Amino acid sequence: xxxxxxxxxxxxxxxxxxxxxxxxxxxxxxxxxxxxxxxxxxxxxxxxxxxxxxxxxxxxxxxxxxxxxxxxxxxxxxxxxxxxxxxxxxxxxxxxxxxxxxxxxxxxxxxxxxxxxxxxxxxxxxxxxxxxxxxxxxxxxxxxxxxxxxxxxxxxxxxxxxxxxxxxxxxxxxxxxxxxxxxxxxxxxxxxxxxxxxxxxxxxxxxxxxxxxxxxxx
Amino acid sequence: xxxxxxxxxxxxxxxxxxxxxxxxxxxxxxxxxxxxxxxxxxxxxxxxxxxxxxxxxxxxxxxxxxxxxxxxxxxxxxxxxxxxxxxxxxxxxxxxxxxxxxxxxxxxxxxxxxxxxxxxxxxxxxxxxxxxxxxxxxxxxxxxxxxxxxxxxxxxxxxxxxxxxxxxxxxxxxxxxxxxxxxxxxxxxxxxxxxxxxxxxxxxxxxxxxxxxxxxxxxxxxxxxxxxxxxxx
Numbered sequence: 001x002x003x004x005x006x007x008x009x010x011x012x013x014x015x016x017x018x019x020x021x022x023x024x025x026x027x028x029x030x031x032x033x034x035x036x037x038x039x040x041x042x043x044x045x046x047x048x049x050x051x052x053x054x055x056x057x058x059x060x061x062x063x064x065x066x067x068x069x070x071x072x073x074x075x076x077x078x079x080x081x082x083x084x085x086x087x088x089x090x091x092x093x094x095x096x097x098x099x100x101x102x103x104x105x106x107x108x109x110x111x112x113x114x115x116x117x118x119x120x121x122x123x124x125x126x127x128x129x130x131x132x133x134x135x136x137x138x139x140x141x142x143x144x145x146x147x148x149x150x151x152x153x154x155x156x157x158x159x160x161x162x163x164x165x166x167x168x169x170x171x172x173x174x175x176x177x178x179x180x181x182x183x184x185x186x187x188x189x190x191x192x193x194x195x196x197x198x199x200x201x202x203x204x205x206x207x208x209x210x211x212x213x214x215x216x217x218x
Numbered sequence: 219x220x221x222x223x224x225x226x227x228x229x230x231x232x233x234x235x236x237x238x239x240x241x242x243x244x245x246x247x248x249x250x251x252x253x254x255x256x257x258x259x260x261x262x263x264x265x266x267x268x269x270x271x272x273x274x275x276x277x278x279x280x281x282x283x284x285x286x287x288x289x290x291x292x293x294x295x296x297x298x299x300x301x302x303x304x305x306x307x308x309x310x311x312x313x314x315x316x317x318x319x320x321x322x323x324x325x326x327x328x329x330x331x332x333x334x335x336x337x338x339x340x341x342x343x344x345x346x347x348x349x350x351x352x353x354x355x356x357x358x359x360x361x362x363x364x365x366x367x368x369x370x371x372x373x374x375x376x377x378x379x380x381x382x383x384x385x386x387x388x389x390x391x392x393x394x395x396x397x398x399x400x401x402x403x404x405x406x407x408x409x410x411x412x413x414x415x416x417x418x419x420x421x422x423x424x425x426x427x428x429x430x431x432x433x434x435x436x437x438x439x440x441x442x443x444x445x446x447x448x449x450x451x
Contacts (some may be wrong), residue, residue, distance in 0.1 A: 031337035038412045046389070047319060048246075048248070048389050048392050049245070049322075049389050049391050049392050050243040050388075050389050056446045056447050056448040057447055058447060058448060058450060059449075060226070060448075061443060061447075062446075062447065063388060063439070064247075064248065064390075064440035064442050065248060065249070065376075065387045065388035065389065065390040065440070066388040066389055067246065067248050067389050067442070067443070067444070068389075068443060069245075070443075071245075071248070071299075071442040071443040071444040073446050073447070074446075080319035082386075082388055082389060082391055082394065083241050083391065084323075084391050084393070084394070084395040084396050085245070085319070085320075085322075085323035085392050085393045085396060086323045086324060086326075086327040086395075086396045088320075088323070089319070089320030089323050089324065092320060093320060093338065093339070093340070096357075100227055100429055109435065112343075112444070113315030116316075117316075118285070122287055123297070123307065124296060124297060124298035125294060125295050125296035125297050125298065125316045126295060126296070126298040126316060126317075126319070127295050127319050128295070128318070128319040128320060129318075130318035130319075130320075130341050130344065130346065131318045131319060131321065131338075131339045131340040132322075134338075134339035134340045134341065134342060135339055135340070150298070161344065161345050162343060162344045162345075163344065164341070164342075164343065164344065165344070166343075187327075193407070199373060213323075216424040
């Protein structure tokens with residue numbers, strides 16, 4: 001059965017390593033914070049100027065001066081710090097962040113990503129995504145494999161305006177975990193009960209099968 | 219001590235005119251110069267070019283200026299959550315330039331620091347880089363971006379003293395410190411204005427040299443855009 005959004009986040013959380021500084025994008029990526037393995041320490045950075053982000057506040061304890069990049073009220077953990085936007089992007093551009101997780105509308109088999117604009121329909125802006133994808137060395141994209149019409153979002157070439165080029169290394173969808181290699185997408189893991197054939201059908205870009213394809217475990 | 223304090227927002231905005239370019243601090247509705255925005259609405263200043271990370275919501279923040287059609291051009295990184303903005307943008311009434319958030323921050327900081335331009339990897343290979351000089355450094359392509367040029371900078375801080383020294387609170391810091399001194403005139407509004415001597419020099423986050431006018435704001439609403447809570451477990 002395909003994964004739901006929480007399961008996708010849970011699978012991505014398995015990529016967290018002890019000592020990682022992590023930037024999570026809006027949407028499915030935000031949910032990754034709910035599944036940090038118990039035996040490791042990681043710190044979350046929010047590009048509006050917070051390192052050491054904690055959970056949402058209890059009701060009545062919201063602080064208008066303390067939000068995340070999604071404009072939600074948050075708390076801080078012990079050891080947290082605040083800083084201005086220039087310092088925040090020094091952390092990002094300067095490769096001090098170990099893992100970036102973000103959503104996408106399309107990803108190409110060469111690692112291009114599009115996630116900020118649909119010409120004529122929707123323009124929300126790139127926020128910090130262009131800075132993140134241009135500099136991060138470890139980017140995981142959390143996305144659905146196909147759109148609502150069933151059309152693949154894993155493409156030979158992106159059709160929407162790009163956010164960055166040759167930057168995505170790993171993708172986790174409701175169907176599969178895929179890497180991007182020199183010859184396109186490489187299938188590494190399948191969601192429980194999802195067949196390789198289903199994943200091939202849902203992938204428009206070139207897809208090669210990894211040497212050892214395993215079923216995701218949670 | 220050079221005294222930067224002015225008694226109220228009207229004096230703080232003296233010299234503001236139509237067609238000016240403004241830098242405005244804040245991220246979403248967090249740390250926005252509420253008093254300066256209200257005064258711009260009251261003065262009916264129009265044809266403004268506003269540089270700010272976001273454009274407010276329909277009825278608060280820069281959304282108040284959009285409602286009155288006072289903004290001609292908006293430079294921002296993210297403009298979701300504002301229907302009036304989207305309507306004006308899609309109808310062509312509003313000129314919009316979307317730029318990467320880190321580039322927006324650095325263009326402000328560069329203006330503050332007297333650096334005319336800089337190279338950044340953000341946006342290479344995208345429409346953001348169209349028409350801009352690109353150059354390879356250390357095997358990676360970068361885009362040349364210019365420092366902002368603005369007439370007024372409107373900053374919100376938590377505390378300040380008469381010398382213009384500023385302290386920020388929480389994530390309300392965001393773009394505010396780097397927009398100080400990035401425009402010809404920087405106006406800082408603070409929740410609490412204290413006499414000099416009441417802020418320890420060790421605690422100063424922005425030195426007063428970057429601020430031309432400072433005043434204590436009134437009636438801060440400090441609206442929360444996405445109130446989010448967890449439940450006790």
